Amino acid sequence: MLYQLHEFQKALLQPVSSWARAASEAFINASNPASKVPGSERLAASYELLYRLGKDYKKPEFGIRAVPAHGREVAIHEITTLAKPFCNLVRFKRYSDDVEVIKKLKDDPVVLVVAPMSGHHATLLRDTVRTLLQDHKVYITDWIDARIVPVEDGEFSLDDYVHYIQEFIRTIGAKDLHVISVCQPTVPTLGAISLMASAGEAIPASMIMMGGPIDARKSPTAVNDLADQKSYRWFESHVIYNVPPNYPGAGRRVYPGFLQHTGFLAMNPQNHVQSHWDYFQNLVRGDEQDAEAHIRFYDEYNAVLDLDAGFYLDTIKTVFQDYALPNGTWKVAGELVKPQDIKKTALLTIEGELDDISGSGQTRAAHALCTGIAKDDKAHYEVTGAGHYGIFAGRRWREKVYPKISAFIRSHQSSKKSSTRNKAA
The missing domain is CATH 3.40.50.1820 (Alpha/Beta hydrolase fold, catalytic domain)
Incomplete structure (x- = not known):
């Protein structure tokens, strides 16, 4: 049941995340009047952070060319x-x-x-x-x-x-x-x-x-x-769940990736909170290099498998x-x-x-x-x-x-x- 609830929550967050991304881009687009609003950089950074907290992270590519x-x-x-x-x-x-x-x-x-x-x-x-x-x-x-x-x-x-x-x-x-x-x-x-x-x-x-x-x-x-x-x-009764019907492995007993991810975060919660705060500050300052480093790390860290x-x-x-x-x-x-x-x-x-x-x-x-x-x-x-x-x-x-x-x-x-x-x- 927990796996199904997680999927339901993810489905609810998806439109919110997409909206947050659109709002962030609106506040940084020079051709959009919203970018002229006082404090637009901070608003754009807030929406971008909301987007990244709610988005669904897919398996990254190795990308070694x-x-x-x-x-x-x-x-x-x-x-x-x-x-x-x-x-x-x-x-x-x-x-x-x-x-x-x-x-x-x-x-x-x-x-x-x-x-x-x-x-x-x-x-x-x-x-x-x-x-x-x-x-x-x-x-x-x-x-x-x-x-x-x-x-x-x-x-x-x-x-x-x-x-x-x-x-x-x-x-x-x-x-x-x-x-x-x-x-x-x-x-x-x-x-x-x-x-x-x-x-x-x-x-x-x-x-x-x-x-x-x-x-x-x-x-x-x-x-x-x-x-x-x-x-x-x-462990068998508390962390093992069946894959829901919307995946090819429906019915397979697994230790879900989202539970593992929660465990990863729980090991050093203060470090992750600080990292996201630093990311927000980098976005406000326009420090693209540090912001990109944060994105690369969490695109990998947040992509988990069962x-x-x-x-x-x-x-x-x-x-x-x-x-x-x-x-x-x-x-x-x-x-x-x-x-x-x-x-x-x-x-x-x-x-x-x-x-x-x-x-x-x-x-x-x-x-x-x-x-x-x-x-x-x-x-x-x-x-x-x-x-x-x-x-x-x-x-x-x-x-x-x-x-x-x-x-x-x-x-x-x-x-x-x-x-x-x-x-x-």
């Missing part, structure tokens, strides 16, 4: 390499008409970015991808909003997530592949590679894990406390209540996950000093689990002054974190193969 690479500007084209019901494996193909640049592009390491399936779209990692594209061939997991996946496609569990990652690794080719997992997928990524190692499959050259709950018992945050203090049954109930509840129990991975009890489709079986994949873990989502030591815990990896093939980096988002987006990401990752990948690139011998070339 070109990047600098090897001294040239190279064009970028998004290609769906593999389409699955709940995720598309997307490649950012780089193009150049310079022969020497093409040769260098082909020799660049291949990276699979495993994006979080935790409320926001994979486009949250736009800055991550754009930066990586300068020196790497990049793929990303582009998770699909569960509300648009028909129930006929079945449920999606944490086990399915692990199997998806394995299939993506096999599709790209594990040889000289480097897997970067950001936040939530650090656990299923480690699970996927562990199972592949146990089965004697080819595994990636390195795995880079950033700000994830490998062992959520360490330095627990508010996110961890909520999952630990409430029972599995509480999670299939099976996956969400599995994650709560396995990662945040049973601590199954660090306890050595996690089984995927009946197979025990054994990180100690990984021997040929290098490991880099990255944490933010001020991360309030994944606490200090939670990601680094992977080192204690991966006992089969040689000490020389392990590294850890704590990003001074960085919060959760700062380790994969913004200035600290570009200036501090990315150079560490790029150097680590290059140091564990065992060989450089031509396109005929590497599927990803």
Whole structure:
């Protein structure tokens, strides 16, 4: 019922939001008499803020059209390499008409970015991808909003997530592949590679894990406390709802995006209030650059997706209540996950000093689990002054974190193969 009420409220706000946008434009249009009204700038800013508070936020585009690479500007084209019901494996193909640049592009390491399936779209990692594209061939997991996946496609569990990652690794080719997992997928990524190692499959050259709950018992945050203090049954009865009839996934049981968004805002309400006040002031002053920065951030932050109930509840129990991975009890489709079986994949873990989502030591815990990896093939980096988002987006990401990752990948690139011998070339 809550989901239906949310949809009803959204339908009511839509005309108000549209009217507010029209009113805002009227007060800033020099040809409109309303723009001559005293205080028109403040009125326009007020209506624009009302519009943005009430509008419906759609999934943004990556919008990466070109990047600098090897001294040239190279064009970028998004290609769906593999389409699955709940995720598309997307490649950012780089193009150049310079022969020497093409040769260098082909020799660049291949990276699979495993994006979080935790409320926001994979486009949250736009800055991550754009930066990586300068020196790497990049793929990303582009998770699909569960509300648009028909129930006929079945449920999606944490086990399915692990199997998806394995299939993506096999599709790209594990040889000289480097897997970067950001936040939530650090656990299923480690699970996927562990199972592949146990089965004697080819595994990636390195795995880079950033700000994830490998062992959520360490330095627990508010996110961890909520999952630990409430029972599995509480989550099942309080945050799981059926998708309403106006979506392709009607009837699917999900953890709705709007509830997740409410939780995001509740973690730092004063910061969001201040940010919107600053946006209002920037509009009044005509500071377009800062206002645009606010718009870009919240267009991304406010665009959320539903999670299939099976996956969400599995994650709560396995990662945040049973601590199954660090306890050595996690089984995927009946197979025990054994990180100690990984021997040929290098490991880099990255944490933010001020991360309030994944606490200090939670990601680094992977080192204690991966006992089969040689000490020389392990590294850890704590990003001074960085919060959760700062380790994969913004200035600290570009200036501090990315150079560490790029150097680590290059140091564990065992060989450089031509396109005929590497599927990803």
